[in-house]
Amino acid sequence: MAGVSFGACAAAGQIGPKAASASKMAGSARLLCENCDRARILAFRNGGVLVTGSPFGNRSPVNTQTLPRIALFDKCKNFTKAREVEAAGLYPYFKPVSQAEDTVVCIEGRSKIMMGSNNYLGLTHHPKVLEAAKQALDRYGSGCTGSRLLNGTLDLHERLEAHLAEFFGKEAGLVFSTGYSANLGLISGLVGRGDVVFLDKLDHASIVDGARMAFGHTARFGHGDLDQLKRLLAKHESRGKLIIVDGVFSMEGNIADVPALSKLAQEHGAALVLDDAHSIGVLGPRGDGTAAHFGLSDEVDLIVGTFSKSMASIGGFLVGPEHVVHYLKNNSRPLIFTAALPPANTAGVLAAFEVMIDEPERRDRLWENTWRLQDGFRAIGFDIGPTRTPIVPVLIGTLEQTLIVWRRLFDAGVFTNPVVPPAVRPDACRIRTSLMATHTADQIDFVLEQFAKIGKEMGAI
C-alpha cells in the first residue's frame, strides 16, 4: 500500500508482512498449509494470490492464468489495493468470527471486545430470542424456499407485520428479507417515471441504490442542508415527491432534523420517509425510533428499518398507510423476486420486540454506556464529531494512520470498524465504535485506555 512503510508498521506494533503471515498461520484453522496432506480449504499461492482447492481430493484448481484472456476480468486482475493492504497486515475486513458471546468475540484464536457491532440492545444471545428461533426452526424448518408472493409467506410474517404496524402507530407493515431490500423495494416501488426522490448526501447505500433502481429522478442535497432541499423541492413542484433520510446517520451518529424535514415535506406535498435502521431500540420512548423521539410519528409517512441491528437478526420492513403497503406488496420487485425471511429469524425478531418492550432498562444501559464512552473520548482529546447516539466515530486522519490504529487496537483486543474513503474525505478517516447495552463499564474503560495509549503513540491526540 502506497505510503505505508513496513518500518513504520513494525514500529507501530506487530504489523508488517512477517507478523501478518505469522498471525494467519497461528490463528486460523481454515488457512491450512499448502503442503499439508489434508484437504486444502484455502491456500496462499503465487505471492499472495488466493486460490481455492478441492475439499474432495488432491485435484488442483484450473490455473486461470493459462486460459484465454477475458477482457471483462482485467479490472479484477488489476485490482491490487486490497492485497497490498493485506500484505502489510492492515486489511480490516472479512475477519472471521469463530465464536461470539455477546460483547466478546473470538477472531484468529484471540478474544476481542466487540466495539463494531450494531447489536445495540445485546439481544443476539438473549434466551427468549434463541428459544423462539429454535421453536420456529422445529415447526417450520430451516427456510421458506420461496418468495413472499408465492409459497414463502408464513403466519409468522403476518404476525410480525401486524406487530410492526401497531408498534410504530401505522396502518400496515411489510416484511422484507433484508433492510437493504426494504429500501430498494420502497424507493423503486414508489418513485416512478415523472416522480422525484430527494436524498441526503450521507444517506445509506441502500437508499442510494433504491433511487438508482427507480425510474424516477434523483435529487441529492448536502448532508443536513435543508435550505438546499427546499430549493430542490421548489424546482420540482409539480411532481410526485419522496424525501428519504437516515433517522440516525450510520457514519456520523447524528440525528436527522425531523421537525424541519416534516415541515418542508408538508409545505411541498412530499412524502417523508425515515430509515430507522440505527434508531429502533435506541431512540424514542419505547425504542420506537426517530419520529417518536421527536413526538412526530404522525408527521412521518413511512418508516423503513432493519432487523439486523437492535433486533439481533436479519430482515427489513416498512410501515405506513395501508394502500401504500398494499401497492408495494403487489408491485415491489425486491419483495417479490427474492425468498422470504426464514422462520427462525422471523420468530427471533418477534421475541426481540417483546424483550425490548419488557426490558426497557436495556435501553437505559445503552445510553449510560454511550455517555461513558463519548465523555471518555472527549476527555482524552479525540474528536468524535456531531454524534448524539451509540455510534461513536473517532477521527484519526489519513487512511494509513487509521488502518494502523485499527490494527493496533485489534492486536490489543478491541474490534472496531475503520471508516475510509469514499465514505469520508481522505483526510477525515475514522475508527467507528458502537455501544451495546451489555458492554460493562470495565470493558468501556479498557477500550478508552487502549485508544488513549495508541492515539498518543500515533500522534492522533
Ligand SMILES: Cc1ncc(COP(=O)(O)O)c(C=O)c1O
Ligand atoms: C441506515 C441503514 N439502512 C439500511 C441498512 C441495510 O440493512 P441490512 O443490513 O438489514 O440489509 C443499513 C445497514 O447497515 C443501514 O445502516
